[in-house]
Amino acid sequence: MNIILVSDSLAKSRNVTLSQAQVLLVAFGILMAGFFLAMATYFVTMKFATDLRNPYLRAIVTALHQEEVKRTETEMRDNLNALAVKVGELQARILRLDAFGERLAKAAGIKPSEFRFDEKPGQGGAAPSPALSRDLTLPEFRQQLEEIARVLDDRSDKMGVLDSVFMDDRLARKTIPTTIPVASGFYSSNYGYRIDPITGRSTFHTGVDIIAPPGTPIMAAAGGVVAAVEFHADYGNIVDIDHDNGLTSRYAHLLKSSVKVGDVVMKGQLIAQVGTTGRTTGPHLHFEVREKGVPLNPNKFFALDKQDARPVTASAKAIAPAKP
Numbered sequence: 001m002n003i004i005l006v007s008d009s010l011a012k013s014r015n016v017t018l019s020q021a022q023v024l025l026v027a028f029g030i031l032m033a034g035f036f037l038a039m040a041t042y043f044v045t046m047k048f049a050t051d052l053r054n055p056y057l058r059a060i061v062t063a064l065h066q067e068e069v070k071r072t073e074t075e076m077r078d079n080l081n082a083l084a085v086k087v088g089e090l091q092a093r094i095l096r097l098d099a100f101g102e103r104l105a106k107a108a109g110i111k112p113s114e115f116r117f118d119e120k121p122g123q124g125g126a127a128p129s130p131a132l133s134r135d136l137t138l139p140e141f142r143q144q145l146e147e148i149a150r151v152l153d154d155r156s157d158k159m160g161v162l163d164s165v166f167m168d169d170r171l172a173r174k175t176i177p178t179t180i181p182v183a184s185g186f187y188s189s190n191y192g193y194r195i196d197p198i199t200g201r202s203t204f205h206t207g208v209d210i211i212a213p214p215g216t217p218i219m220a221a222a223g224g225v226v227a228a229v230e231f232h233a234d235y236g237n238i239v240d241i242d243h244d245n246g247l248t249s250r251y252a253h254l255l256k257s258s259v260k261v262g263d264v265v266m267k268g269q270l271i272a273q274v275g276t277t278g279r280t281t282g283p284h285l286h287f288e289v290r291e292k293g294v295p296l297n298p299n300k301f302f303a304l305d306k307q308d309a310r311p312v313t314a315s316a317k318a319i320a321p322a323k324p
Contacts, residue, residue, distance in 0.1 A: 086145050093152045100159040174267055175243045177221035177289050178301050185212035191297040197281050206295035207288035214283045216274040221249050226263045236278020239271050252286035253278050
């Protein structure tokens with residue numbers, strides 16, 4: 001760059017030649033000078049504006065301050081809204097965990113008074129020293145909420161698995177013949193060897209006999225599918241129920257049945273009435289439990305769920321199996 005200097009004090013004009021680097025340096029110097037001048041002006045204006053009597057400067061300072069306050073309030077409101085949403089999610093998860101806990105406690109047979117999920121846990125301790133305590137910062141509070149959320153998710157998943165296991169167990173127990181089929185009566189013959197009431201010889205009895213008046217309702221000892229409704233020379237009218245776990249139950253000497261083959265029955269559902277059909281000396285129910293065709297002692301199944309088993313009479317002694 002060539003600069004020509006012309007002046008009345010000079011006899012002749014002068015030429016000044018500047019390289020590209022010198023031009024850039026001069027331009028940078030001018031920009032920096034303007035920047036520092038602007039910063040100095042702003043600093044002096046803001047620092048001494050309150051001491052000045054110029055209303056224009058006071059208006060500028062007030063406007064800047066109000067804008068900063070609005071920005072801070074907006075950020076705080078957004079943070080509070082986000083935290084409120086997070087707290088609401090945590091409350092919903094806690095309610096779900098409470099429901100899981102109550103269901104698991106009930107399935108496990110725990111008394112409600114032992115685990116009260118609607119009460120806050122007791123906490124306490126000595127008052128903290130002021131030197132060792134401080135207020136949580138917003139990032140720390142957010143981190144605490146995130147950690148609680150992760151823990152709640154983990155506990156919820158684990159309790160869900162336990163609930164499924166208990167549910168499967170409850171469903172399985174509903175298909176095990178643990179309920180005595182009649183609401184009243186007396187044991188007349190137990191499972192095992194006995195003196196046959198007709199031949200007088202020692203024989204093996206594959207079930208239990210319960211004396212009850214003719215027409216007494218007979219209930220399904222467990223849920224299942226009716227596999228047979230027929231007449232047998234020895235058993236008379238029978239109903240067989242398949243419990244889909246290798247177990248079957250038989251109800252014999254029936255007056256009549258209330259179900260047909262293929263019906264799905266639930267535990268405690270009416271299926272027949274006590275009668276005297278077949279090889280019998282009087283009205284009673286012959287009840288059997290078999291596993292893959294092999295007869296089992298029904299009393300062992302009744303003992304699995306005494307709470308669900310119906311007493312044969314009002315007297316507890318009447319339900320006790322008689323000795324063979």
